[in-house]
Amino acid sequence: MTPIKTHPLTAAAFAPFGDVLDATGEFRLINEGMCQRHHDRAALDFGPAGRAGISIFNAEARALPYEFSLVERHPEGSQAFVPMSEHPFLVIVAPDEGGTPGTPRAFVTNGAQGINFHRGTWHGVLTPLHAPGLFAVIDRIGTTANLEEYRYAQAWRVIGA
C-alpha cells in the first residue's frame, strides 16, 4: 500500500485541480462596512445542458490513516464543497494522464476553506475528518449520469503530514 502525505491546502498548490473558497485576498466592503465580499471565487461550469444546484451532503467522518483505491470525476460539471462547520477535511485529487488518473495528492483544509473541483477533475469521495460531515455542494443538476469512476490496481494510504 503506497503512502501519501498530506499538504496544507493552498490556492497555488490546488490550482491545477480547482479553486480554494476562502476569505483571503481582495474583497468589496458591503452592508455599510459590516461585511467583506470576496467576489466570485469559483470557476463554475455546468456544461451546455446542465444547471447549478445546491445539495446538502451528510458524510461519515473518516480518520487518518485513510485508505482508498477509488476516485471519480464529473465530465459534465464542476463540483464545489462548502463545509458547514469549522473543521478541516481531507481533499484527494489526481492529475489526468491520458484519460486515467495519475498518482493522487492529498490536502487538508484549514477549517475556513471550501473547494471547487473544476469540471473533469479526478478526486476522492467526500472525506470529512470530524463529525458532523455536513457540506453544501454546488454542482451540476442534469439528466445524465455525469460520473466516471476509476479503481486503482492498488490501494493508497493517506498517512498525514
Next chain:
Amino acid sequence: MTPIKTHPLTAAAFAPFGDVLDATGEFRLINEGMCQRHHDRAALDFGPAGRAGISIFNAEARALPYEFSLVERHPEGSQAFVPMSEHPFLVIVAPDEGGTPGTPRAFVTNGAQGINFHRGTWHGVLTPLHAPGLFAVIDRIGTTANLEEYRYAQAWRVIGA
C-alpha cells in the same frame, strides 16, 4: 421602536421567502453508503442575463437585541447563504406589499441550516450571531446592480424568542 420576536427557522414558515438548506428529509445514499445526498434543495434563479457564482462573505457578528431599518432585495436573482460554521444566525425577511416591504419577520437558524432567498425577496443584511461570520454565498453574477434598498420610516428591534 417596534419589537420583533424571533422564531426557529423551519421550511414551512420560511416557504414564502425561500428555501431552508439542511440535511433533513429525503436523500440518496452515495459513496458506497458513506454519504447522504439531499438533492437540489434550492430554487436558484439568476435571470436571463446572469450566471451562478460562489462568493465568500465575512461579516461582523451582531447581538440581540438587534436594531435595523434597512432591508434590500435582488430583483434579478436568488441568493443563498451557507454558514461555514455551526453557529446559528439571524434571518430577517419581509413580505412584498405592492412594491415595498411589509412588517418584517425574524428567524434564527439551528446551526445546521443554510438559506436561499428567492429572487426578489425583501431581506435584511447578513447577520451572524457569532464570530466568525463566514458564509459561502451563491448568487447572481452579472453586470447590473441587481439591488433595491428600502429604509423603513421607523426602526425595528429584534428582541429574541
